Structures are given as structure tokens and as C-alpha cells.
Amino acid sequence: MIDEMTSILEVDNLVKYFPIRKGILGRVVGYVRAVDGVSFSIRENETFSLVGESGSGKTTIARCVLGLLKPTSGKIFFMGKDVTRLSKEEAKWYRRNVQAVFQNPFLSLNPRMKVEDIVAEPLKVHYKDMPKEEVKKHVYELLEKVGLTADLAKRSPYDLSGGQAQRVAIARAVILKPKLIVLDEPTSALDVSVQAQILNLLVDLKNELKLSYLMISHDLSVVRYISDWVAVMYLGKIVELAPTEELFEKPLHPYTQALLSSVPEPDPYLMRKKKRIVLRGEPPSAVNPPPGCRLHPRCPYATEVCGKIEPKLVEYERDHWVACHLYARK
Ligand code: SF4
Numbered sequence: 001m002i003d004e005m006t007s008i009l010e011v012d013n014l015v016k017y018f019p020i021r022k023g024i025l026g027r028v029v030g031y032v033r034a035v036d037g038v039s040f041s042i043r044e045n046e047t048f049s050l051v052g053e054s055g056s057g058k059t060t061i062a063r064c065v066l067g068l069l070k071p072t073s074g075k076i077f078f079m080g081k082d083v084t085r086l087s088k089e090e091a092k093w094y095r096r097n098v099q100a101v102f103q104n105p106f107l108s109l110n111p112r113m114k115v116e117d118i119v120a121e122p123l124k125v126h127y128k129d130m131p132k133e134e135v136k137k138h139v140y141e142l143l144e145k146v147g148l149t150a151d152l153a154k155r156s157p158y159d160l161s162g163g164q165a166q167r168v169a170i171a172r173a174v175i176l177k178p179k180l181i182v183l184d185e186p187t188s189a190l191d192v193s194v195q196a197q198i199l200n201l202l203v204d205l206k207n208e209l210k211l212s213y214l215m216i217s218h219d220l221s222v223v224r225y226i227s228d229w230v231a232v233m234y235l236g237k238i239v240e241l242a243p244t245e246e247l248f249e250k251p252l253h254p255y256t257q258a259l260l261s262s263v264p265e266p267d268p269y270l271m272r273k274k275k276r277i278v279l280r281g282e283p284p285s286a287v288n289p290p291p292g293c294r295l296h297p298r299c300p301y302a303t304e305v306c307g308k309i310e311p312k313l314v315e316y317e318r319d320h321w322v323a324c325h326l327y328a329r330k
Contacts, residue, residue, distance in 0.1 A: 007041035008179055008212050009065065014038045014074035016060050020287065032286050034060040036236035037074070042180070042212050042229075049215040049223045049244075051259070052233035053283060058216045062182050065214060066100055067091075079179070096126050099173040103185040105165035109157040109172075116153040119143065119171045126176060138175060146171045146201060163194035167201065174205055183215045187222055199226055220263050224248055232256045235286055235294040238313060242320040252322040254299050255279070293325065301326060 015038075017031035035057040042048040050058035063069040065076060067083065076083045078094060086094055099122075102108045109118055119139045123130055140150055146167040157165045166186065173181050183202065187195040203226060205211060217223050223230055224244060231241040232255065240253040251257045258277040279298040284290055290297050296306040305325055313323040 006043045008044050008079060009042040009214065010075075010077040011038060011040050011061065011065070012075040012077065014061065014064060014076065015072045016057075016064055016069060017072045030287050033236050033289060034286060035064070035071075036289075038233075038236075038238055040231055040238065040241065042214060044179075044212055045206065045210045046228040047206065047213040047215055047226050048229045048231070049217060049227040050231050050233055051217055051220065051223050053218065055235070055283060055286060056233040057236040057286075058233050059184065062100075062184050062214065062216050066098065066182055067094070092126070096122075096176050097179045098182070099176065099178040099180075100182040100184065101166070101169050101173050101186045104189045105162065105169045106157065108169055109165060111156055111158045113156070114154050115143070115148070115157060115160070115168050116140075118157065118168060119175055122172060122176050139171075142171045142175055145205075146174075147197075161194075162190045163198060166190060166194075166198055170198075170201065170205070174209060174211070177209060178211070180212045180214065183213050183217075185217055185219075186215075188217070188219060195222070202226065220248075220259065232259065235283060235289050237294065237323065238321075239295070239324070240320075240322045241313070246320055250320075252316060252320065252327060253324050254301050254326075255295050293323075 014035055016035040017033050019028045020030040020032060021027060022029045038057070038061060040048065050061060052058050060069065064071050071084060078098065081090060083094055116139050119142060120135050123135050123138060140153065143150065143153060148164060148167050152160065152164065157168055160168065186202070187198050190198060199222065202213070206213060215223065215226060227244045229241065230244050230247045231238045232253065233239065234255050240247065240251065240256045247256065248260065251260050254277065258279045261275060261277045277300065281298055284297065292307045292309055293299070293311050296302040299306065303325070311323045311325050311328065313321050314327065316322050316327045
């Protein structure tokens with residue numbers, strides 16, 4: 001879907017179903033189809049974002065990439081290696097190269113540890129022989145790089161503000177110089193005034209350390225600011241995928257159009273000009289997704305075929321992919 005030669009991560013037809021169990025024997029009576037055949041690639045030094053409402057499957061994909069969930073089927077390749085079949089040594093290499101920053105830094109940082117120990121921990125795990133002084137030098141250089149003063153190093157993360165704590169989480173994620181970082185709503189728990197600073201830090205680090213990001217977010221303005229590519233998800237499937245500006249300037253899929261039309265414009269004139277696309281009702285359950293196009297019970301443009309045949313994700317224009325019968329000319 002994106003140039004495979006330089007891709008660092010490839011997700012190929014990923015499926016993740018969660019069984020629903022009932023009774024004392026735990027009989028499986030159905031499945032939540034959280035992710036249902038998703039494919040995409042992330043290139044070196046690019047940010048790829050997955051957006052969609054809660055329940056769209058984006059967080060489940062992130063967890064599969066991080067190895068926190070085992071896919072039901074499909075493959076995930078990192079630098080050409082199938083990450084669902086790594087040897088012990090390769091798994092260590094993978095954990096060194098793929099890191100994560102989560103939404104709430106206070107939940108992801110150990111309150112009993114000092115900031116300097118939290119940031120040093122990955123080095124101590126992966127480079128056991130590194131002299132203490134060298135570890136300390138790396139930690140203090142990095143604290144400075146992420147905008148934290150040395151006097152905070154001896155404190156608990158609970159003595160810090162939300163923005164400072166997230167900087168600690170980012171320092172811990174980059175200290176091993178990984179290739180890919182999964183950013184799971186990294187600014188949504190922060191004050192609006194701090195969000196821009198954290199996003200700028202992430203962009204600076206990406207450029208300086210040649211990182212790639214897989215970003216999970218429901219915040220379209222954050223996604224537009226940070227991403228090179230955006231995939232829009234609905235009920236476990238990608239419905240549109242394109243370079244960021246192309247997607248925001250020329251959304252094709254009715255679901256993407258509805259998402260974008262609900263974002264307020266700072267200019268009242270633009271707000272009046274904006275055509276609002278409203279979807280009917282609530283998203284259906286991922287246990288029994290509708291047949292055909294999963295959006296059809298809510299889509300203002302649905303026709304008979306939409307309820308019968310599932311539209312394929314096709315490249316409608318160069319690099320712009322969409323899954324909708326309105327664009328079925330190819
Ligand atoms: Fe709407 Fe039909 Fe397109 Fe689905 S395939 S988004 S129901 S027009």
C-alpha cells in the first residue's frame with residue numbers, strides 16, 4: 001500500500017477477534033470482531049496515524065504491534081521479520097526497537113521510582129554491562145533533550161506536572177534509540193496548553209533520531225499536525241487511507257467526511273461554509289457488524305448494493321485508498 005522497499009512495519013491482513021464466553025464452562029458464544037482484515041505499512045522516519053471513534057479497533061492494532069495481544073490471524077513484519085514468530089533473541093531485539101508512549105503518564109510510570117531510574121531502566125535491562133557513569137550521562141543528556149531540568153531527576157513522577165511526566169515517558173521510550181514508537185493518544189490526558197509542546201517535542205525527536213511513529217488518536221487536529229499518513233478506521237476496518245493533507249483536503253469516504261465536518265473551524269465564515277455530514281444513529285456492535293458496508297445503516301448515501309456487498313479498499317487516486325461503492329470505478 002505504501003512503498004514496501006523502505007517500510008519499517010508492515011501489517012498484513014491483521015484480524016483480532018475476542019471470544020465472548022458464557023456459562024460456568026466458559027462456552028464461546030460469539031466474537032467481538034475488534035480488527036477485521038487490516039493492512040498498512042509505515043516507512044522509515046514517517047508518522048502513520050490510525051483515527052476513528054472508540055471501538056474502531058485502532059488501540060487493538062497498537063496492542064498487537066506491541067506484542068501485548070496475539071493476533072487471531074494475519075502477519076506483522078518489522079524490518080522484514082515476522083514479529084509473531086520471533087526467537088527469544090529476536091524478541092529482545094524487537095523490544096529494544098519498538099517502544100510505546102501511552103495516554104496517561106501517571107499510569108505508565110512507577111511512582112516508587114525516581115525519574116532518573118525510570119529513564120535509565122531500559123539501558124540497564126538491555127545493556128547490562130554499561131558502566132553506571134555512562135548510564136547516568138545518557139540519562140541526564142536525554143532529560144535535557146526532552147526539556148527537563150536536572151533537579152527533577154531525583155523526584156518521583158508524582159511530583160511532576162502531567163506535561164513533565166509525559167516528557168519522562170518519552171525519554172524512557174527513546175533512550176534505546178528505537179526505530180518505531182507507538183504513540184497511544186499521547187496528548188489527550190494533558191492540558192491543551194501543554195499538548196502543543198509535547199507534539200513539538202515528538203516532531204523534533206522524530207527528525208533528530210530518525211524515528212517512525214504509529215500514532216493512535218481520535219483528535220483530528222493532533223493527527224493533522226503530526227502525521228505523514230492517516231488511515232481512518234470504522235468498526236475494525238480501514239475505510240480510507242491517504243497522505244495527511246490529501247485526506248484532510250479531499251476526504252472521499254462518507255465516514256471520513258462526517259468525522260472532518262464535525263471539527264470546529266476557528267474562522268466563523270469557514271464554519272458557516274462547511275457542509276455538515278451527519279451519520280444516523282450510533283455505531284453498531286462489533287459482535288454483529290452489519291453485512292455489506294459496515295456503515296450502511298448510518299450512511300446518508302447508502303444504496304441497495306451497500307447492504308449486500310462489502311466494498312474493497314481500492315486505490316482510487318494515486319496513494320489515496322477508499323472502501324466505498326461510490327468510488328467503484330476501478
Ligand atoms: Fe455509504 Fe455505501 Fe459508501 Fe458504505 S459503500 S460508505 S454505505 S455509500
